[in-house]
Amino acid sequence: MPFIPHTHADKESMLETLGIASIADLFDEIPDRIKCDSLPDIPDGISEMAMLHHMAHRAQEDASGVCFLGAGCYDHYIPAAVWDIASRGEFLTAYTPYQAEASQGTLQLVYEFQTMLASLTAMDVANASVYDGASALAEAILMAVRVNRKSKSRRVLVPASLHPSYLATVRSIVTHQGIELELMTSHEGLTAVSDVDLENAVAVVVQHPNFLGLLEDVDVLTNRAHDVDALVIGVVNPMSLALLKPPGDWGDTGADIVCGDGQPLGIPMASGGPSFGFLCTRMIHVRQLPGRIAGRTQDKDGNHGFVLTLQAREQHIRRAKATSNICTNQGLLVTAATIYMTLLGPQGLHEIASSCVHNTHRLVDRLTELPNVSMRFATPYFHECVLDFGESTEALQQRMLDNGILPGYPLTGLIDKGDQAMLVCATEVRTEQDIDRYYQELTNG
Amino acid sequence: MVETIFDKSRPTRRAVAQRVKEGFAQQPLPEHQLRSAPPMLPEVSELQAVRHFTNLARKNFSIDTHFYPLGSCTMKYNPRGVHRAAMQEGFLNRHPLTPTSHSQGVLACLFELQELLQNVTGTAQVCLTPMAGAQGELTGALMIKAYHTDNNDHERTEIIVPTAAHGTNPATASMAGLIAKEVEVDADGDVDLESLKRVVGPKTAGIMLTNPSTCAVFERRIQAISDIVHDAGGLLYYDGANLNAILGRARPGDMQFDVLHLNLHKTFATPHGGGGPGAGPVGANELLAPYLPTPMVTKTENGYGWLDRSVRPKSIGRLSSFMGNVGILLRAYAYSMMLGANGMRNVSAYATLNANYLMKRLSNAGFHPAYPDRRATHEFAISLRQEAKATGVTAMDFAKRLLDYGFHAPTTYFPLLIPECFLIEPTETETKEELDAFADAMIAILKEAQTDPDLVKQAPHQQPVGRLDEVQAVRQLDVTAH
Ligand SMILES: Cc1ncc(COP(=O)(O)O)c(C=O)c1O
Numbered sequence: 001m002p003f004i005p006h007t008h009a010d011k012e013s014m015l016e017t018l019g020i021a022s023i024a025d026l027f028d029e030i031p032d033r034i035k036c037d038s039l040p041d042i043p044d045g046i047s048e049m050a051m052l053h054h055m056a057h058r059a060q061e062d063a064s065g066v067c068f069l070g071a072g073c074y075d076h077y078i079p080a081a082v083w084d085i086a087s088r089g090e091f092l093t094a095y096t097p098y099q100a101e102a103s104q105g106t107l108q109l110v111y112e113f114q115t116m117l118a119s120l121t122a123m124d125v126a127n128a129s130v131y132d133g134a135s136a137l138a139e140a141i142l143m144a145v146r147v148n149r150k151s152k153s154r155r156v157l158v159p160a161s162l163h164p165s166y167l168a169t170v171r172s173i174v175t176h177q178g179i180e181l182e183l184m185t186s187h188e189g190l191t192a193v194s195d196v197d198l199e200n201a202v203a204v205v206v207q208h209p210n211f212l213g214l215l216e217d218v219d220v221l222t223n224r225a226h227d228v229d230a231l232v233i234g235v236v237n238p239m240s241l242a243l244l245k246p247p248g249d250w251g252d253t254g255a256d257i258v259c260g261d262g263q264p265l266g267i268p269m270a271s272g273g274p275s276f277g278f279l280c281t282r283m284i285h286v287r288q289l290p291g292r293i294a295g296r297t298q299d300k301d302g303n304h305g306f307v308l309t310l311q312a313r314e315q316h317i318r319r320a321k322a323t324s325n326i327c328t329n330q331g332l333l334v335t336a337a338t339i340y341m342t343l344l345g346p347q348g349l350h351e352i353a354s355s356c357v358h359n360t361h362r363l364v365d366r367l368t369e370l371p372n373v374s375m376r377f378a379t380p381y382f383h384e385c386v387l388d389f390g391e392s393t394e395a396l397q398q399r400m401l402d403n404g405i406l407p408g409y410p411l412t413g414l415i416d417k418g419d420q421a422m423l424v425c426a427t428e429v430r431t432e433q434d435i436d437r438y439y440q441e442l443t444n445g
Numbered sequence: 446m447v448e449t450i451f452d453k454s455r456p457t458r459r460a461v462a463q464r465v466k467e468g469f470a471q472q473p474l475p476e477h478q479l480r481s482a483p484p485m486l487p488e489v490s491e492l493q494a495v496r497h498f499t500n501l502a503r504k505n506f507s508i509d510t511h512f513y514p515l516g517s518c519t520m521k522y523n524p525r526g527v528h529r530a531a532m533q534e535g536f537l538n539r540h541p542l543t544p545t546s547h548s549q550g551v552l553a554c555l556f557e558l559q560e561l562l563q564n565v566t567g568t569a570q571v572c573l574t575p576m577a578g579a580q581g582e583l584t585g586a587l588m589i590k591a592y593h594t595d596n597n598d599h600e601r602t603e604i605i606v607p608t609a610a611h612g613t614n615p616a617t618a619s620m621a622g623l624i625a626k627e628v629e630v631d632a633d634g635d636v637d638l639e640s641l642k643r644v645v646g647p648k649t650a651g652i653m654l655t656n657p658s659t660c661a662v663f664e665r666r667i668q669a670i671s672d673i674v675h676d677a678g679g680l681l682y683y684d685g686a687n688l689n690a691i692l693g694r695a696r697p698g699d700m701q702f703d704v705l706h707l708n709l710h711k712t713f714a715t716p717h718g719g720g721g722p723g724a725g726p727v728g729a730n731e732l733l734a735p736y737l738p739t740p741m742v743t744k745t746e747n748g749y750g751w752l753d754r755s756v757r758p759k760s761i762g763r764l765s766s767f768m769g770n771v772g773i774l775l776r777a778y779a780y781s782m783m784l785g786a787n788g789m790r791n792v793s794a795y796a797t798l799n800a801n802y803l804m805k806r807l808s809n810a811g812f813h814p815a816y817p818d819r820r821a822t823h824e825f826a827i828s829l830r831q832e833a834k835a836t837g838v839t840a841m842d843f844a845k846r847l848l849d850y851g852f853h854a855p856t857t858y859f860p861l862l863i864p865e866c867f868l869i870e871p872t873e874t875e876t877k878e879e880l881d882a883f884a885d886a887m888i889a890i891l892k893e894a895q896t897d898p899d900l901v902k903q904a905p906h907q908q909p910v911g912r913l914d915e916v917q918a919v920r921q922l923d924v925t926a927h
Contacts, residue, residue: 001791002783003522003714003874006798010877014802023794026801027694029663029820034699038786041564045785048526055779059535061550062543069540072766079462081495083532089509090502093523094719100915101908102848104447105505106719109498112450115925119485125924128720131576134766142620165766172738172762176587176622215478243472245480261766271551272541272767273576274722286922292720297918299911300903304447309918315579315616316859320625325616328577328710332718342450342494343460346483354472355465361473380475401547409542428465 002045065404066434068363070384070425071211072133072163073272074239074264076352077429078336079343082266086336096292096331100307106331107306110294113338120241120341121234121258122248123280127291129329133261134169136277137205137235139290139324140259141174143281144203144231146288146323147256151229153200154179160186161210164414166235189214189377189386189415193221198228206255207235208244212415213360213384213423214377215244222251231256238278239264240382242346242353257281266340267333276330276337287313290324355428356383363426363435370442376421384425386411392419400441407438450487450497451926460491485927504909505719506853512879514803516824516856516868517611517659519689519711521796527714530779531772541767545750551771552749556742558778559726565789566685566705567698568728572737574769578686579613581706581725582653585682586621587761588704588729588736589651592680595759601650601678607636609660609860614653614684623650630862634660634816641673649679656700657687657822659860660815661800661868671701680704680733688712689872690797690823693790697728704729712792713777724773735759740768795873796823799880803871806884811891815863824870826863833865838894838901840865845912846893846904850886 006014015021027035046054067075086092090105097103097110110128117126130136141156156174158167160183171181184196184204189212198204204225208216218234225232234247234255247255263275281289287310295309315322344352360383367373372390389396393410400407408422415421426435472479489497506513513520539551555573562571575581586604593601604623606614607630615625626649629640636654645652652674656664664670671681683697683705689712697705709715710723717723729737739760741752754760784792800821807827808814815826829840844854844867856868871880894901905912 001795002788003524004791004795005874005876006795011798014798014877018801018805023798026794026797026820027691029665030691030695031665031668034667034695036567036694036696036699039564039693039789040786042561042781042786042789045783045788048524048783051779051782052526052530054782055530055554055775056533058550058554059533061553062535062539062548064535064539064543064547067538067540069542071542073541075538075540077463079460081462081491085495085498085502087528087532088499088502090505090507091719092528092716093508093520094505095513095515095518095520095717096720099506099844099848099854100913101845101905101910102506102511102853103504103719104909105501105503108447108449108504109501109719111924112926115449115451115927116484116486118925119927131580131722131770132766135576135580135764163766165763168763169765172587172764173583173620176590176620178622215474219477241480241484243474243480244478246484249481268537269540270537271539271548271771273765274770274772275766276722283922286924293924295918296923297914297921299913301911303910305910305913307913307915307918309915309922309924312919315612317612318616319612320615320619322612322616322619325579325583325613325620326577327579327611327613328708328717328723329721330576330718331720332716332722335719339494339498342487342489342497343462343491344486345459345488346486347457347459347488348463349486350483351465352463357472357474380473380478382474397544398546401544406540406543 065406067406068408068424068426068438069406071409071423073269075269075427075429076264078266078268081343082336082339085339086332091335092332097308104305107294109335109338111296111306113334114294116341117278117280120238121280122246123258124283125286126278126280127289127293129334130277130279130291130326131330132273132275132277134166136259136279137166138170138173140233140257140279141170141179141203142177143288143290144233144257145179147285148202148231151202153202155182155201156203157182157184157201158205159184159191159207159210161189161191161212162207163211188379190379191216191221193217193224198224198230201228201230203231203233205233205235209240209382212386213381215380215382218250222255226253234258236260237264238262239353242349262333262337265337267336274330274333276333288323291326291329352428359426359428359430360385363424366435366439367442384423386421386423388421390420393422403441405438405441449926453489453493454487456488458488458490460494462491511851511853512875512883513853514855514869514871515853516870517686519870519872521714521872522874523714523716524780527776527779531775536775549748552742554775554778556744556749558774559742561781562707562726562728566728567696569731570734570737571726571728572741573726573774574738574765575706575725575727576765576770577721577723578706578708578725579617580764581727582613582617582684583620584727584738584764585704585706586617586623588733589680590621591736591761592733593650600648603648604650605644605652609658609862611659630660634658634662634819635664635666636670638666638669641670645673645677649677651680651682653682653684655684655687657690661822661824661826662816662819663822667700686711690793692793694793698730704733709773709777714780715773715776722770722773724770736761738762738764792873799871799873799875800824803869803880803884807887810884810888824868827867828863829865829867832891832894836894836898838898840867842901842904843890846890846901847886848905849907852883852886
């Protein structure tokens with residue numbers, strides 16, 4: 001019996017204590033009609049060795065190539081210590097820290113995480129995570145509508161250059177509370193600030209860098225939104241904030257809510273999950289922030305310690321009136337991200353981000369030496385760029401894949417003439433040789 | 446005085462775990478887009494970082510270090526082999542947007558997991574993307590809503606939840622734009638059918654039920670409930686948090702549930718990670734399957750592939766950036782392979798045996814099960830009301846004192862309708878010796894409550910900190926170190 005420790009003698013003595021003949025008797029309250037005596041379509045169990053053999057085989061089938069894909073998930077190097085420590089049983093197999101005195105490790109770590117995220121985004125407070133970047137944006141929009149009660153409207157403006165999966169997720173979630181999403185038009189890949197009718201907007205979403213890797217005019221967008229009393233929700237890549245102006249400093253007064261996906265901070269790509277979503281805000285809005293928050297307090301002897309605080313926002317206390325239904329979050333990934341940020345420090349994170357920017361620019365410079373390859377948008381970009389290949393990218397993509405290169409994300413259906421374009425990314429792990437290989441494969445074609 | 450990592454920070458100190466070549470040319474980014482001051486991240490050596498977080502880890506209770514009988518959470522052993530299976534390079538390095546031609550390994554695992562969960566739950570189709578139980582609930586509520594909308598049934602705005610339901614149920618209803626209507630639970634812990642008949646009607650979109658219920662008893666009249674709700678045109682949602690109790694012995698699909706979620710981080714042994722991640726796959730019968738979220742995994746003669754909105758037009762849509770918590774799904778898959786059909790049935794058998802045994806030991810010692818005439822399921826509730834009245838020692842005090850005895854506390858004050866409640870879930874992976882030791886600790890604490898109540902009221906005494914002041918934490922909000 002895998003993982004069940006009972007000896008025959010244990011079982012017999014327990015049944016005797018219970019005064020019953022067999023374990024089956026314990027299920028006598030379940031009506032016979034709905035009982036099942038077997039699971040005929042499920043195979044017999046196998047050993048750990050056999051399972052690992054099978055899983056190793058499956059993992060090898062996905063021999064991925066040299067990755068120039070980004071589009072919301074990035075191939076960064078993760079220092080060995082990050083997962084060595086995050087995988088310790090005391091972090092891995094603890095539950096949500098409801099019993100604070102028995103969970104000081106997790107609670108202090110979350111408090112330190114909140115501090116790091118707040119500083120990175122230049123906001124006052126961060127929560128302990130939500131599921132992922134897309135669902136974080138959905139939560140941010142719901143929160144903005146609760147915060148901006150003055151506004152009678154439910155009109156939320158989102159950029160056309162928003163990550164398409166984020167847009168789809170937001171649509172699935174927020175429209176059920178009567179929120180109207182309206183796309184702002186883009187011009188040359190950027191939100192067309194002057195074309196946007198901001199009247200009556202409750203909130204304006206700004207993704208920066210946007211899905212196409214471009215730098216938006218965040219100062220102007222923020223100021224214009226604030227002029228009409230709309231809240232500004234920033235969607236950011238935390239890695240980019242080592243270099244870019246943090247959302248708290250956008251425009252004259254800064255963004256009001258900031259969210260994003262924490263994957264670049266020490267989380268393996270792992271098919272896109274688990275990662276974590278983060279949410280930061282101003283202190284005045286903290287009571288509308290969903291998710292758990294760790295706070296510092298004292299015991300009766302004045303020793304500092306940490307607890308979950310402001311729990312009256314959450315489902316287990318407030319039930320139907322809670323700020324969100326979220327319960328289980330992405331704690332272990334927050335643990336990894338906190339260790340990652342600690343190992344890198346401000347200088348290290350700055351270097352990695354610079355290296356990503358540098359490598360992608362090098363890649364773009366190199367590839368655009370070819371006569372048929374060009375940059376689609378002539379605006380500054382961070383560590384992703386849309387390249388136009390002058391022909392359908394389908395065959396090209398397949399050929400590169402077969403030669404061990406993931407060449408980028410095809411933009412078919414996402415931008416004008418998207419079938420000829422790909423979003424490319426070269427993080428700090430891509431070498432000069434990797435970039436050369438990409439170039440060679442292209443010229444071979 | 447606890448030192449945070451920021452207290453250990455010194456300007457210019459660095460870890461060398463990751464360094465890239467320095468000295469890049471001028472940043473190609475416009476000046477006005479740049480950050481003016483660096484973020485305040487700690488500046489420590491690699492050893493300082495490793496030591497700090499290792500020492501933090503040691504301040505946690507966890508399954509690997511302590512018995513953790515947290516009701517409704519299924520804190521069973523999280524197998525290390527399963528963890529290793531999911532932490533392989535091939536899985537970790539796969540970019541989520543890698544074309545399917547180069548993703549057949551992970552897709553095969555996910556497809557087989559979909560099929561396996563369909564079999565275990567008795568549903569027609571399963572979608573794996575919801576990232577925890579609560580997101581599964583939202584999925585189900587949105588599917589129910591979409592079904593009614595599809596039938597031009599626009600008046601169905603209410604969803605029924607028992608008074609004892611988990612907080613996520615009513616919170617989900619609100620998030621889905623529905624109104625949560627409460628139904629009473631009777632003295633035996635079952636849904637009160639008269640109360641149900643009163644709240645059900647033409648506005649009923651559906652009902653959300655956990656079975657075994659959050660009162661830790663099996664809902665015996667599930668057939669009658671199903672008939673009442675279905676006859677009124679409503680649908681049945683199954684909250685799978687307690688599936689460990691009936692795994693391989695009763696299937697929600699056979700109980701007439703239309704849609705359900707599972708908590709893989711409970712029943713399928715994936716680690717809770719100090720709060721998450723989890724996974725909350727959703728299954729549905731033929732009626733509701735077309736509304737399942739995307740993406741799902743399909744198998745064709747050309748191999749495995751994704752099903753998206755273009756082939757599932759009725760789908761409620763996407764709920765995550767990519768494909769949910771794949772790493773957790775892989776763990777659940779690996780765990781299921783090790784268990785097999787018999788292993789699954791043993792899970793429910795021994796989880797139930799352990800809970801009933803522990804309940805018996807505690808009631809023999811004078812504690813009061815909330816439903817003394819009922820079988821325990823995989824868990825059971827006791828009420829410490831009489832003890833609290835006699836000694837002034839509350840369930841919370843008991844919980845804190847248990848920590849000093851080396852046990853994580855059970856779930857306290859849930860469900861709320863049981864006064865001074867302990868919800869105790871030992872799980873199948875604990876030995877009889879551990880259960881006996883826990884019962885002995887409860888008995889010892891009861892004695893302390895009678896002879897030296899202050900000792901219990903001031904607990905814990907042997908933890909890194911004494912009982913923390915949660916009121917101060919709210920009044921003088923301190924949520925960042927700077
Ligand atoms: C009965 C019940 N329903 C729902 C949930 C929510 O699940 P999750 O935490 O995975 O979102 C829980 C988890 O604690 C639960 O016990």
